[in-house]
Amino acid sequence: MISKSTLAGAVSATVFVSGMGAASADSIRIGVLSDMSSMYASTSGMGSVEAVRMAAEEFGNEINGMPIEVVYADMQNKADIGSSIARRWLDSEDVDVIIDIPNSAVALAVQEVIRTRPEKLLLVTSAGTSDLSNSACAANSIQWTFDTYSQAAGLTRALADGGLKSWYYLTVDYAFGLAMERDSKGVLSGVDGSVTDGVTFPFNTADYASYLLSARRAKPQVLAFATGGSDTINSIKQAREFGLAQDGTVFAAFSLTEGNVTAIGMDAAEGAMTLTPFFWNRNVETTAFSETFKLRFGSYPSFVQAGTFSAARSYFEAVRATGTTDAGKLVEALRGMAINDVFSSNGKVREDGLMVHDMYLVAVKSPSEVTGADDIFKLEQVVAGDDAFRPLSASECPLVGK
Amino acid sequence: MKPIIVAAALAVVFVALPHTVYPVFATTVLCFALFACAFNLLVGYSGLLSFGHAAYFGTSAYVTAHVAKEWGLGVEISILAGLLASTLLGAAIGAVCVRKHGLAFSMTTLASAQLLYFVFLKAPFTGGENGIQAVPRGQALGLLDLGNDMNMYYFCLVVTGAAFWVIYRVVESPYGEVLRAIQDNEPRAVALGYNVTLHKWMAFVISAAFSGLAGSLKAITLQFATLTDVHWAQSGHVILMTLIGGIGTLLGPIFGAALIVTIENFLAGTGAWVTIITGVIFVLCVLGFKRGILGELMNMQLFRKRTADRAARSRQI
Numbered sequence: 001m002i003s004k005s006t007l008a009g010a011v012s013a014t015v016f017v018s019g020m021g022a023a024s025a026d027s028i029r030i031g032v033l034s035d036m037s038s039m040y041a042s043t044s045g046m047g048s049v050e051a052v053r054m055a056a057e058e059f060g061n062e063i064n065g066m067p068i069e070v071v072y073a074d075m076q077n078k079a080d081i082g083s084s085i086a087r088r089w090l091d092s093e094d095v096d097v098i099i100d101i102p103n104s105a106v107a108l109a110v111q112e113v114i115r116t117r118p119e120k121l122l123l124v125t126s127a128g129t130s131d132l133s134n135s136a137c138a139a140n141s142i143q144w145t146f147d148t149y150s151q152a153a154g155l156t157r158a159l160a161d162g163g164l165k166s167w168y169y170l171t172v173d174y175a176f177g178l179a180m181e182r183d184s185k186g187v188l189s190g191v192d193g194s195v196t197d198g199v200t201f202p203f204n205t206a207d208y209a210s211y212l213l214s215a216r217r218a219k220p221q222v223l224a225f226a227t228g229g230s231d232t233i234n235s236i237k238q239a240r241e242f243g244l245a246q247d248g249t250v251f252a253a254f255s256l257t258e259g260n261v262t263a264i265g266m267d268a269a270e271g272a273m274t275l276t277p278f279f280w281n282r283n284v285e286t287t288a289f290s291e292t293f294k295l296r297f298g299s300y301p302s303f304v305q306a307g308t309f310s311a312a313r314s315y316f317e318a319v320r321a322t323g324t325t326d327a328g329k330l331v332e333a334l335r336g337m338a339i340n341d342v343f344s345s346n347g348k349v350r351e352d353g354l355m356v357h358d359m360y361l362v363a364v365k366s367p368s369e370v371t372g373a374d375d376i377f378k379l380e381q382v383v384a385g386d387d388a389f390r391p392l393s394a395s396e397c398p399l400v401g402k
Numbered sequence: 403m404k405p406i407i408v409a410a411a412l413a414v415v416f417v418a419l420p421h422t423v424y425p426v427f428a429t430t431v432l433c434f435a436l437f438a439c440a441f442n443l444l445v446g447y448s449g450l451l452s453f454g455h456a457a458y459f460g461t462s463a464y465v466t467a468h469v470a471k472e473w474g475l476g477v478e479i480s481i482l483a484g485l486l487a488s489t490l491l492g493a494a495i496g497a498v499c500v501r502k503h504g505l506a507f508s509m510t511t512l513a514s515a516q517l518l519y520f521v522f523l524k525a526p527f528t529g530g531e532n533g534i535q536a537v538p539r540g541q542a543l544g545l546l547d548l549g550n551d552m553n554m555y556y557f558c559l560v561v562t563g564a565a566f567w568v569i570y571r572v573v574e575s576p577y578g579e580v581l582r583a584i585q586d587n588e589p590r591a592v593a594l595g596y597n598v599t600l601h602k603w604m605a606f607v608i609s610a611a612f613s614g615l616a617g618s619l620k621a622i623t624l625q626f627a628t629l630t631d632v633h634w635a636q637s638g639h640v641i642l643m644t645l646i647g648g649i650g651t652l653l654g655p656i657f658g659a660a661l662i663v664t665i666e667n668f669l670a671g672t673g674a675w676v677t678i679i680t681g682v683i684f685v686l687c688v689l690g691f692k693r694g695i696l697g698e699l700m701n702m703q704l705f706r707k708r709t710a711d712r713a714a715r716s717r718q719i
Contacts, residue, residue: 105628109533
């Protein structure tokens with residue numbers, strides 16, 4: 001009817017006009033595609049935007065005379081919205097690089113879009129699916145922070161090298177959990193005398209009684225949590241209540257964030273181990289960076305937000321060095337750079353698009369060891385990147401070995 | 403307003419649309435507009451509020467994506483396969499749900515949709531959280547390369563236009579009259595001898611079929627199918643679009659879908675405000691515009707067909 005077409009016309013006209021005004025070929029436009037209203041809002045969200053802004057400010061908000069513009073969008077953790085926004089950014093709004101993307105489905109979808117636009121770059125600093133740098137790898141995309149393989153295999157290798165060979169898996173029964181269990185078992189199969197057993201449970205279970213009782217009967221050295229989010233929180237809490245830690249069993253969680261630990265409670269989570277790419281109070285430099293971040297944003301950076309800072313920084317450095325925003329040349333430059341900053345030590349970008357860097361085996365501090373608010377992890381061991389991430393020889397990425 | 407004038411106006415707007423806004427965005431609007439219209443057939447014209455329509459949208463998206471990508475059978479067959487899947491699913495679930503009334507009906511539809519969500523979460527072919535990615539767009543009828551976004555839009559426009567015309571004919575037919583009668587007063591319809599359950603079931607199946615068609619088109623346009631499509635939030639999404647546009651009006655859902663998709667895409671730059679704005683509009687509609695924005699506009703005196711008749715009658719007396 002008249003009203004509908006008028007409204008549609010008005011909206012589209014406004015958008016078209018505003019789009020025309022902002023489009024410009026001589027600025028560096030970086031798009032932060034994040035989830036700001038759903039489950040990833042605290043680990044990514046506006047914190048990722050702030051991290052990119054901090055990186056831009058390090059370069060004085062301009063490179064070689066071209067201003068840096070930071071744009072962002074909330075894709076509400078929905079693949080349709082995320083993909084539509086990414087396409088629009090790349091095709092009609094002159095965005096040169098997209099960063100963040102906490103949802104694996106969206107990250108994969110955007111990677112497919114960017115594959116056919118080789119002059120644009122994708123820096124995935126938030127999504128964890130290992131497919132991004134494995135079977136679905138792309139020449140103009142880099143997975144910067146972690147993947148499900150490094151979380152599972154890296155942690156397993158570190159603990160197995162320490163002599164912990166009898167493992168019991170508590171696995172959430174869908175692709176995410178099953179993949180981590182598989183990758184972890186893959187590492188243990190190469191270890192003499194390793195014993196594995198386990199049980200799977202449905203996604204979003206509330207009561208783990210039966211699963212934990214069978215774990216208790218097995219009396220493993222390591223109780224591995226191949227879970228995420230609320231499943232991790234509830235299962236670790238209940239595992240403590242069922243007394244599984246009393247037998248000396250080590251709790252090893254493949255995915256455990258500071259936010260998860262706060263929800264579990266330090267008493268229940270104490271001693272739980274995980275592999276993390278970053279935690280805010282690891283050393284003097286990371287603490288200084290995190291305090292600055294906290295002043296601007298209000299809370300300490302998650303490893304995703306620190307990783308986003310690192311990726312943006314490295315991107316700007318590469319743009320300055322090559323004088324172009326063309327992804328092909330930038331990836332080449334990034335591969336030649338040693339990525340050493342507050343997030344990454346001994347970091348290097350591999351040919352499969354994975355940024356391999358040191359990971360940290362951490363344990364949750366006991367309440368008596370805690371020195372202040374938000375003091376959660378203590379470093380047990382540094383795990384070199386090549387020991388944590390999937391070796392190139394095992395990669396299914398078609399770009400490897402060309 | 404004569405239907406032919408409305409149809410012509412709509413045609414002009416939609417043919418010109420991809421030249422003013424980004425084509426993929428316009429195609430997404432079409433898909434969700436079809437989804438909302440299909441849903442409206444059930445809630446607006448039959449009075450059956452289903453909380454689980456994402457099941458048909460998502461099942462069709464997954465089947466289409468799988469057939470197009472893994473079996474490589476081309477766009478037409480993939481869409482038909484998705485349509486068939488959602489129709490059969492609608493027939494099966496409808497047969498169970500339609501015997502219930504009111505809240506029980508809504509809850510059974512929600513339960514079936516949730517059941518399906520967990521099936522898709524675990525089924526290997528859906529790719530779990532990764533979804534089915536890199537779905538090829540292919541060529542329509544072996545002639546039109548759908549990789550070109552403009553071609554994709556016009557192909558989608560033809561399909562959704564045809565689907566919308568079918569929904570219009572269903573609503574304006576004697577069958578549609580019976581549905582409205584059932585919505586108004588079911589016992590009276592039973593007393594008149596209509597097989598009420600059969601009529602409701604048929605409405606459910608048609609609604610599920612066109613929801614599935616929308617899902618298929620979306621899977622081909624955006625080239626993926628993910629858990630978002632079968633999540634309960636997608637069921638809520640379509641209720642939101644239909645309610646804001648106008649339940650029980652033919653064009654209301656189109657307007658509602660356009661508005662919501664536009665807000666989600668173009669206000670995404672405001673960050674977390676997007677959901678707040680959408681929520682505020684929803685609350686305003688529920689409180690103030692009970693017939694939906696378009697429904698209220700159409701109800702205003704300016705558009706009432708009966709105004710002229712009333713004036714004519716008063717002259718006679």
